[in-house]
Every structure is written in structure tokens, then in C-alpha cells.
Amino acid sequence: MTHLDVELKRLKEEKIEMFDLVISQLNKAKTAFLTMDKALAREVNFNEKRVNALELKIDKDCENIFALFNPVAIDLRFVLAVLKINSNLERIGDIADGISRYVAETEEAFDTELLQVTRLEEMWTTAIEMLTEVQKAFDADDAKLSRGVFKKDDLLDEINGNANDVIEQYIKAHPDKIRQALHIVSAIRKLERTGDQTKNIAEEIIFFLEAKVLKHLSEKAKSE
Amino acid sequence: MNKIETKNVHLYYGDFHALKGISMSIQQNTVTALIGPSGCGKSTYLRLFNRMNDLIDNVRIEGDVLLDGKDIYKKNIGLRIDELRKKVGMVFQKPNPFPKTIFENVAYGLRVNGINHRSFIEERVETSLRQAALWEEVKDKLKKSAFELSGGQQQRLCIARALAIEPSVLLMDEPASALDPISTSKIEELIYELKTKYTIIIVTHNMQQAGRVSDKTAFFYLGDLIEYDDTPVIFTNPKDIRTQSYVTGRFG
Numbered sequence: 215m216t217h218l219d220v221e222l223k224r225l226k227e228e229k230i231e232m233f234d235l236v237i238s239q240l241n242k243a244k245t246a247f248l249t250m251d252k253a254l255a256r257e258v259n260f261n262e263k264r265v266n267a268l269e270l271k272i273d274k275d276c277e278n279i280f281a282l283f284n285p286v287a288i289d290l291r292f293v294l295a296v297l298k299i300n301s302n303l304e305r306i307g308d309i310a311d312g313i314s315r316y317v318a319e320t321e322e323a324f325d326t327e328l329l330q331v332t333r334l335e336e337m338w339t340t341a342i343e344m345l346t347e348v349q350k351a352f353d354a355d356d357a358k359l360s361r362g363v364f365k366k367d368d369l370l371d372e373i374n375g376n377a378n379d380v381i382e383q384y385i386k387a388h389p390d391k392i393r394q395a396l397h398i399v400s401a402i403r404k405l406e407r408t409g410d411q412t413k414n415i416a417e418e419i420i421f422f423l424e425a426k427v428l429k430h431l432s433e434k435a436k437s438e
Numbered sequence: 439m440n441k442i443e444t445k446n447v448h449l450y451y452g453d454f455h456a457l458k459g460i461s462m463s464i465q466q467n468t469v470t471a472l473i474g475p476s477g478c479g480k481s482t483y484l485r486l487f488n489r490m491n492d493l494i495d496n497v498r499i500e501g502d503v504l505l506d507g508k509d510i511y512k513k514n515i516g517l518r519i520d521e522l523r524k525k526v527g528m529v530f531q532k533p534n535p536f537p538k539t540i541f542e543n544v545a546y547g548l549r550v551n552g553i554n555h556r557s558f559i560e561e562r563v564e565t566s567l568r569q570a571a572l573w574e575e576v577k578d579k580l581k582k583s584a585f586e587l588s589g590g591q592q593q594r595l596c597i598a599r600a601l602a603i604e605p606s607v608l609l610m611d612e613p614a615s616a617l618d619p620i621s622t623s624k625i626e627e628l629i630y631e632l633k634t635k636y637t638i639i640i641v642t643h644n645m646q647q648a649g650r651v652s653d654k655t656a657f658f659y660l661g662d663l664i665e666y667d668d669t670p671v672i673f674t675n676p677k678d679i680r681t682q683s684y685v686t687g688r689f690g
């Protein structure tokens with residue numbers, strides 16, 4: 215194993231650690247949100263510092279690898295991909311943090327009817343599944359698995375697309391719960407963003423493995 | 439612990455002031471790269487540690503050069519040059535094997551030190567060749583002349599020769615500059631592996647090489663030590679503008 219291989223292996227391990235941390239943040243934020251667990255929400259807010267610290271560490275490690283080892287070909291693409299995945303993961307971390315703040319701000323638990331009609335739990339589950347799958351794809355260098363998440367994102371887009379109508383109806387029926395409804399809308403928008411961030415990560419994995427640039431292509435072209 | 443330390447070392451070749459008050463500490467089991475343009479003093483600094491500069495006429499050295507805390511230039515500590523060179527091995531720019539067999543090249547240092555025990559020598563030759571990542575390539579032709587080896591193999595043979603007497607410090611003066619890229623990367627991997635056992639100081643004109651192999655990097659310019667820091671710092675955020683100009687290739 216060359217010195218560069220050792221550094222790349224370490225970088226990969228750090229990246230997987232960051233995936234673990236961000237997925238755990240999303241899971242905790244989900245539970246905190248659905249069960250109004252304020253203590254758990256605070257834990258997510260607290261752990262956000264760890265996500266940020268890990269982001270900085272990985273950024274620095276990438277910078278050092280570029281400066282010291284001048285990686286080329288697949289090694290270069292790997293470090294570039296890790297760098298971009300880093301930003302995406304950090305933003306997903308921010309989303310978990312942001313949604314957990316709604317839990318802290320809201321006094322009463324979210325109305326179960328509201329959660330049901332907005333399909334929020336389904337959205338959480340899908341977002342977390344998508345991220346877990348790209349982690350597996352990253353860990354196993356599996357481009358096919360990466361491509362799988364593009365399809366899953368459709369569900370998040372659909373729920374997000376229906377949200378305005380659903381929330382409008384809910385607010386008309388429950389004018390006393392407007393604030394809750396607004397929090398739910400914000401959460402839906404944020405979760406939809408995690409889907410996009412996760413797709414970006416999947417694109418980076420494919421870029422690193424196959425040297426294909428999928429950005430700005432149609433969904434059909436991406437899946438091929 | 440500091441394996442090597444210099445305190446305010448000045449070196450003059452006649453009237454020429456080649457090293458201007460160099461103070462630097464080198465930790466045990468690290469790789470330190472010395473970089474800088476030609477004539478900056480980096481090779482002169484390297485040769486302080488096995489007293490190779492002593493061979494040059496009109497050389498004058500001031501200041502302290504400590505190895506394991508002892509000044510190697512002080513006569514009263516009773517360290518003879520041959521003893522010093524057992525502790526401090528050196529590898530040069532061009533592979534310079536002796537006109538002997540592969541085996542005898544590695545065994546040479548042991549023999550001149552009065553070791554004649556055959557199985558001991560055989561064992562040490564094999565260990566040294568293995569450490570130098572050459573054993574697999576030469577184990578069936580140990581009795582062949584060293585000159586039959588490729589340049590890269592000859593250089594690894596010279597490293598094995600240096601390791602055979604079990605030094606604690608290894609000085610390398612551009613050890614890969616005469617080699618092809620594959621041999622160069624073999625030497626670099628070797629350096630990375632050897633640092634678990636040795637303290638290595640390497641002079642290199644190849645900045646990427648300094649980045650790849652070293653823990654610390656020292657930038658010399660016109661006989662001054664301009665900057666000495668962790669290698670990642672030197673290559674990502676050097677403090678001195680001259681270091682930055684040099685590592686980015688904009689010097690002059």
C-alpha cells in the first residue's frame with residue numbers, strides 16, 4: 215500500500231464516519247420531530263458542532279492530499295468527490311439541526327392528522343433510506359447502488375409538490391394550528407432538499423467511479 | 439526526543455559563508471526534507487551529520503551539532519568518525535555500488551567493522567535487502583555483480599548497504615533524482631516504511647517528493663533557514679513569502 219493509498223483509506227474512513235453521524239442526526243431529528251422529544255432535539259442541536267468539526271477536518275485533509283500527493287485519475291476524482299460530498303453532508307446536517315429547532319420552539323405535539331395528510335413520516339423515512347443507500351454505495355464503490363437513489367427522490371418531490379394544497383386545506387379546517395402547519399411546510403421543504411443533496415452525493419460517487427458527469431442531465435439520462 | 443539538533447551552526451568554505459546560523463531540531467523516527475534552490479546550503483547542512491564536510495579544504499564550522507544530545511564535533515567526547523558513520527548512514531544522488539557482488543556490497547560495512555561470522559552476515563544481508571525492498575528481486579543472484587542491476591535496483595542496494603550496519607540516522611542526498619518514475623516511487627515508499635526504525639533526512643529538488651515522503655520540511659535559501667515546519671503547513675500555508683514563491687515554482 216502506497217503512502218497515498220494510506221491517506222485515501224483514512225479519508226474514506228473519515229467520510230464514512232461523517233455519513234454515520236449525519237444519518238444518526240437525521241434519525242434523531244425524525245424521532246424528536248414525530249414524538250416531540252425536546253431532549254433529543256437538543257441533542258441533535260448539540261451534535262451539529264461535531265458535524266461541522268468533521269467537515270472542517272475532511273476539508274483540511276483533502277487540501278493536504280492535493281498539496282502533498284498531487285493525486286491523478288481515479289485518486290484525483292475520489293478526493294474531488296469527497297470534498298463535494300462533504301459540503302452536501304454538512305448541509306444535510308444543518309437540515310437535521312434546523313428541523314430540531316422547530317421541536318424546541320413548538321409547545322404542543324404536532325397534530326397527528328397534520329402529520330398524516332402531509333405524509334411527513336414517509337418523507338423522513340425515504341430521505342434517511344436514500345442517504346443510507348448512498349453511504350453503502352460510497353463504502354462499496356457501487357455506482358449501480360448510487361443510481362438507485364435517483365428514483366427514490368421522486369417520492370420526496372411528489373410529497374413536496376402536493377404540500378401546498380394539503381396544507382392549505384388543513385389550515386382552512388384548523389385556523390388555530392397555523393403555526394404548526396407552517397413548521398410542517400418548512401420541514402417538508404427541508405426534507406425535499408436533503409433528497410437533492412443526497413442525489414448530488416450519488417452523482418459524485420458515479421463521477422469518481424466512472425468519470426461520468428451527471429450534473430444537469432435529465433433523470434432518464436442519469437439512470438443509464 | 440530530539441535525535442538531531444543544531445544550534446546556531448555557521449559553516450564557511452574559505453571565505454564563503456555557506457550556512458548562516460542554522461538552529462533546528464529533528465525528532466526521532468521522522469522524515470525531514472531539506473528543500474531550496476541550488477547553492478542554498480541544504481546539502482552542506484545534510485553533510486554536517488556524518489562530518490562529510492570535513493573532507494573539504496578550508497572548511498570551518500561553528501556552533502553545536504548534536505546527535506543524541508552529544509556534540510559530534512567536540513573532540514573530547516571521544517566519538518571517532520568511523521563510529522559516527524556507523525550511526526549515520528548515507529545514500530547519494532547516483533547509485534554508487536562497489537565493483538563487487540550484490541551480497542558483498544551489503545556485507546561490506548560489516549566486514550570492515552571486523553565481523554566475519556558467516557551466518558550472521560548472511561542473515562544481516564537478507565534483512566537489509568528485505569528492508570530495502572530488494573530481496574525478492576535479487577535473492578537468486580546474490581553472487582552476481584551489482585552492476586548488473588538496474589539504476590533503481592542499484593539505489594536500493596545502496597540503501598541496503600547503508601542499513602546493514604544498523605545506523606539510527608539515514609541521510610539521503612537526492613536519492614531518486616537519477617531514477618525513473620517507478621523506481622522513484624519504490625524509493626519513496628521505502629522511505630515511508632523505513633521511518634519506523636530510522637530518523638531520515640532527505641535533500642530533494644523535487645518538491646512533490648518532499649510533500650509525499652516527509653513529516654517536516656525545511657526551506658533553505660542563500661545559507662539561511664527560511665522556514666521549518668510540518669510538511670502540510672509548508673505546502674498549504676507557508677508563513678514566509680519566499681517559501682511560498684519556492685513551493686509554487688515562482689521563485690526568482
